[in-house]
Structure formats: C-alpha cells, structure tokens
Amino acid sequence: MRVVLRNPTREIDVDGPMTVHTLLQRLDLNRESHLVICDGELVAGDRTLPAGAEVEIRSVISGGSR
Amino acid sequence: MKCRVCRGAAVIDIRRHNANFCQEHFLRMCRDQVEKAIRRFGMLQPGERVLVAVSGGKDSLALWDILVDLGYAADGFYLGLGIGDYSDESAGYAHRYAASRNLTLHTVDLPAAHGFDIRGGARAAKRAPCSACGLSKRHLFDEAARGGGYDALATGHNLDDEAAVLMGNTLRWQTEYLGRQLPVLEARDGFPRKVKPLVRLSERETAAYCILRGIDYVVEECPMAVGNKHLAYKAALNDIEVQSPGAKHDFYFGFLERASERFRAEVERDRGELAPCERCGSPTDAGVCAFCRLTERATAAPVHFSDRGSP
Numbered sequence: 001m002r003v004v005l006r007n008p009t010r011e012i013d014v015d016g017p018m019t020v021h022t023l024l025q026r027l028d029l030n031r032e033s034h035l036v037i038c039d040g041e042l043v044a045g046d047r048t049l050p051a052g053a054e055v056e057i058r059s060v061i062s063g064g065s066r
Numbered sequence: 067m068k069c070r071v072c073r074g075a076a077v078i079d080i081r082r083h084n085a086n087f088c089q090e091h092f093l094r095m096c097r098d099q100v101e102k103a104i105r106r107f108g109m110l111q112p113g114e115r116v117l118v119a120v121s122g123g124k125d126s127l128a129l130w131d132i133l134v135d136l137g138y139a140a141d142g143f144y145l146g147l148g149i150g151d152y153s154d155e156s157a158g159y160a161h162r163y164a165a166s167r168n169l170t171l172h173t174v175d176l177p178a179a180h181g182f183d184i185r186g187g188a189r190a191a192k193r194a195p196c197s198a199c200g201l202s203k204r205h206l207f208d209e210a211a212r213g214g215g216y217d218a219l220a221t222g223h224n225l226d227d228e229a230a231v232l233m234g235n236t237l238r239w240q241t242e243y244l245g246r247q248l249p250v251l252e253a254r255d256g257f258p259r260k261v262k263p264l265v266r267l268s269e270r271e272t273a274a275y276c277i278l279r280g281i282d283y284v285v286e287e288c289p290m291a292v293g294n295k296h297l298a299y300k301a302a303l304n305d306i307e308v309q310s311p312g313a314k315h316d317f318y319f320g321f322l323e324r325a326s327e328r329f330r331a332e333v334e335r336d337r338g339e340l341a342p343c344e345r346c347g348s349p350t351d352a353g354v355c356a357f358c359r360l361t362e363r364a365t366a367a368p369v370h371f372s373d374r375g376s377p
Contacts, residue, residue, distance in 0.1 A: 032307045
C-alpha cells in the first residue's frame with residue numbers, strides 16, 4: 001500500500017494487508033497523536049488496510065502560541 | 067469495532083472513554099462535550115455574540131462549526147501573521163470555511179496594520195517567535211472582541227494544549243501562570259471574557275471532527291513552532307496516554323478541581339491597577355502595553371552612528 005505521511009509530507013510503500021494499529025506500530029507512531037485515512041475515509045484501529053490501499057497517516061499535533 | 071451507541075461500524079476509537087463511535091455518534095459526542103464544557107464552566111449564555119479566533123487549523127474551525135451548530139451567534143476573526151506561504155495557506159482555509167457556511171470572518175493583517183511580521187517582531191524584541199506571536203494574538207484578539215462589542219472571545223485550546231501548558235507550568239512551578247490557567251477568564255477592566263470550549267476534546271478528536279465534517283484545514287505545522295517545548299510536552303503526555311488512557315484528562319481536570327484554587331490568591335494579590343495604554347488605549351499596568359512596546363521595537367528605524375552624536 002502507498003502511505004502518505006504529513007509534517008513534512010512524504011510517501012512510502014508498505015507491504016499489506018495489515019491493521020491500522022499494526023501499521024502505526026511498524027512505523028513507530030503514537031496512536032494518540034495520529035489518525036489514519038484509507039481511500040478517503042477515517043478508519044478505526046482494528047480495520048484491515050488492503051494491500052492496494054491509498055493511506056494517509058495524519059499527525060494531529062499542533063504547537064506554537066495559541 | 068462497533069459504535070458504543072448504535073453498534074454500527076466504528077470509525078474511531080477513543081480509549082480514554084473506553085469507547086468506539088460511528089460517524090454520527092462521534093460528531094454528536096464532540097458537540098456534547100463542548101456543550102458540557104460551556105455549561106460546567108459558565109462560558110456562554112444562550113444568545114450571546116461570540117468572536118472565534120480562527121487560524122485555519124483544525125481546532126479553531128471545529129470550534130466555530132460546533133458553536134454555530136449549538137446556536138451561538140459566532141463570527142470569526144483571522145489574524146495574518148506574515149509567516150510566508152504558511153500564513154497565505156492558513157488564511158485560505160479560514161476564508162473558504164467561512165464562505166462555505168455563509169459566516170462572517172473579520173481579518174487583520176499584522177504586517178499591513180502594524181508594520182511587522184512575527185519573524186521581525188521576535189528578532190527585534192529578542193523573544194522566541196511563539197512568544198511574539200502569542201503576545202500579538204492576545205492583544206489583537208482582545209481588541210477585535212472589544213471593538214466588535216462581542217460578549218466573549220472563544221479560542222480553540224483543546225485538552226492537549228491545556229495539559230501541555232499545565233505540564234510546562236508545573237515543571238517550573240510557575241505559580242502565577244498556574245493561578246491563571248482556567249477554561250474561562252471573566253471580563254474585567256476592558257478585557258473581554260475569554261473561553262476555551264474545546265477543553266474536553268483532544269486534538270485527535272478535533273482533527274477527526276474536521277475530517278468527518280468535510281472541513282479542510284491547514285495540516286502542516288507552523289514553521290516557527292518546530293522544535294518548541296510545547297510540542298515536546300505534548301509528545302511526552304501522549305507517550306503516557308498510550309500506557310494510561312485518560313491520563314491527560316485526569317491531569318488537567320484534576321488540577322482544575324483540586325489544585326487550581328491554591329494558586330489563585332497569588333494572582334489576585336499581584337494583580338496591578340490597570341489604566342489605558344498611552345499609545346493604543348488597551349488596558350495595561352505598564353503605561354505602554356506590551357504589544358505597543360513590541361511594535362515600537364519591531365518598527366523602529368535603524369539607529370545610525372551619525373544619529374548618536376559625539377561620544
């Protein structure tokens with residue numbers, strides 16, 4: 001599957017299928033600070049991402065002054 | 067995973083609630099949490115006019131969307147900070163959201179209106195960029211709320227923001243800041259009431275809210291914020307949260323319920339008499355307010371040796 005990561009934006013290829021949680025663990029990303037979007041839809045942690053999926057992992061952390 | 071409410075397919079898991087939600091019930095949960103915060107802390111009354119500080123990011127756009135949905139007369143205020151492409155992009159998201167919902171968005175451009183941008187202001191004042199940015203935002207948001215006759219100014223501070231600020235203030239025992247870290251600051255002496263209706267939502271939830279509501283927001287991080295302490299505190303808290311779901315909530319709301327009051331007396335004791343700023347008329351206890359001093363330093367003409375006279 002093709003995975004787009006943000007901040008900064010970059011793309012990687014990952015062998016699938018695998019669940020959302022497994023993908024985040026494999027990339028060493030904290031599940032509390034990321035959301036996963038598969039083929040345009042927000043998906044929960046137990047969802048299996050198919051091998052050919054277009055996946056975005058979106059960091060939700062923003063900083064600076066508020 | 068099944069939705070806790072309807073047993074339909076879940077789109078998100080919220081471990082601190084030990085629950086999963088489908089789209090419909092997640093959106094309802096977000097609105098309920100905002101409504102609960104507003105009611106619990108007496109942030110807003112029905113029919114009040116609210117000015118929402120809008121950055122083009124997920125939190126402020128989610129806040130605006132929810133407040134309008136809850137029936138508040140909420141207008142937006144966008145401050146252009148002059149941070150290159152990032153500001154241009156952020157402004158675009160704020161304007162497109164306002165146009166799509168037929169909402170009123172007021173805008174002020176810091177470089178055009180005050181003659182400096184955040185990078186220049188930070189350099190001139192020898193402050194960190196986030197410090198110059200925060201100072202400018204607080205001053206200009208207050209001014210906009212006051213000038214527009216709004217009952218309250220609402221900002222998009224979420225649970226992660228408040229927990230991270232609390233961690234920073236606690237690590238250094240900045241007791242004055244601890245005494246002022248509240249979800250509502252009542253209006254006083256020319257300052258508008260300030261409210262933080264998102265304190266019961268994490269930023270993972272505000273981001274999910276925007277995605278599910280089809281609200282486009284600026285995803286990239288502000289280039290000035292990269293590597294700041296606030297982000298490091300958030301990362302540390304999220305590491306704890308993974309091990310102990312609900313830790314951020316308990317840290318922040320436990321502070322409000324059991325510790326905040328202990329620091330309030332110091333704030334009251336040290337509160338100076340306020341008078342209008344000699345330059346802009348905003349309330350200040352320093353003659354010339356901090357924003358006007360920043361502006362003067364950032365826009366001062368370079369001093370030439372010939373101007374200094376003979377040694």
